[in-house]
Amino acid sequence: MKIGIVGNYGNDNNGDEAILVGILSQLKSTFSVKNEDITVFSNNTQQTSERYGVKSYPLYYKQGNLYKTFYKTYMTNQKYVSQFDLLVIGGGGILMDFYRREAHLYGTYALMAKNSKIPYIVYGCGAGPLDTISGRFMIRLMCKHAENISVRDPESKQLLKEIGVKKDVKVIGDPAFSLHKPKEVQAAKPVSIGVSAVPIYNANYWPSGDVDKYETYVKSMAINLDHTIENQNVIITFFATKYPQDVYVTKDIQKYMKHKEKVKIIDANLHPDRLLEMTASFDIVVGTRLHSLILATNSQTPIIALSYHQKVTNFMKLINASERCISLEEIQQNPNVIAKAVANMQKNWEEVMEETKDISERLYSEAMSGKQLMVKAVKDK
Secondary structure: OOEEEEOOOOOOEHHHHHHHHHHHHHHHHHOOOOHHHEEEEEOOHHHHHHHHOOEEEEOOOOOOOHHHHHHHHHHHHHHHHOOOOEEEEEEEEEEOOOOOOHHHHHHHHHHHHHHOOOOEEEEEEEEOOOOOHHHHHHHHHHHHHOOEEEEOOHHHHHHHHHOOOOOOEEEOOOHHHHOOOOOOOOOOOOOEEEEEOOOOOOOOOOOOOOHHHHHHHHHHHHHHHHHHHHHHOOEEEEOOOEOOHHHHHHHHHHHOOOOHHHEEEOOOOOOHHHHHHHHHHOOEEEEOOHHHHHHHHHOOOOEEEEEOOHHHHHHHHHOOOHHHEEEHHHHHHOOOHHHHHHHHHHHOHHHHHHHHHHHHHHHHHHHHOOHHHHHHHHHOO
16 A cells, blocks of 8 residues: 655654654554555655655645646656555645645645545645635635545634535544653643744744844743743743744844843754653743644643644634633733743642643544544545
8 A cells, every 4th residue: 555645744844743753653553554655745855754764755846936836746746646545635734825835735736636536635734824716726626526624623624614615524633643642740830841932023934024023022022931930930941843943033032031041942953752752841831833732732741822823722722721822912012921821820730730631632532533534535435
């Protein structure tokens, strides 16, 4: 059996790499396949092939414009897709047109599979934003011919229905939740806090860079974290899931902090297994990156979310923890909002730990249920 996987892999985003690790694990435990039976379309084929022992081909072939790029990609990669018994499109927040690429790129792979009569599934994805006519059209087309569709949160399901997807859409959670590894010992009280930060508004990273907005964001984070150190007597460790971009922004935040002696920055490209170990070593994770929150939940570490994107808000709704979801506007307006959230967790620490354990077990179970969709896609053919 030959299986292909397409998603945002090989891009030094270790949140997305955690998704890939989860999907690979599920495929190998569901079907009689080895690493060499699996092909991953990647932004960095050598890295992906060496890291996971799979075959790997370029995700796309850049040409003069987007449409030429997609045409070249289709003409080059269809011969690989035509050899598969199943194509998995997912997971991650790829059902979107925010960067004006994803919907069309992944839709191109759906067309490759459809025209080659290869079954494909849309698996554990996040949807949105979908603001362009062509983006919505490509996602509808992708979903129309998929054997089955699954997403990571109810809001993604709702959006797909709003844009006209007729097929049933299952909510299975993020495939990264299959990387379930609870910590062995919980702290008696929270002292060590891990923080992930996204370089939002940074012109070198964000689609619509804004120097003033970035400066405001960095300074408000610094002030909030200083107050958290002062009021709650904690130690802060910055870590990155997107390397090196996340490290750059944490260094910018640290520059504005008064209590630098209680701040550590881990300047390293942490692969998913190391990220699991890292999140397990903290008592609380304060995360902007969605997968810093997901991996912390896998290790049963309580979380506070800093929502820079709707997907973060949706995740906190999914686990019934919206009261621990802080918007960037709140961070800018209230220099104590993070300290207050930590204080509330400290006050109800045993209850928070028990809730986190229950959430972790539930999301693991839901993610593993996705294997049934893989089997059904092949059986139905």
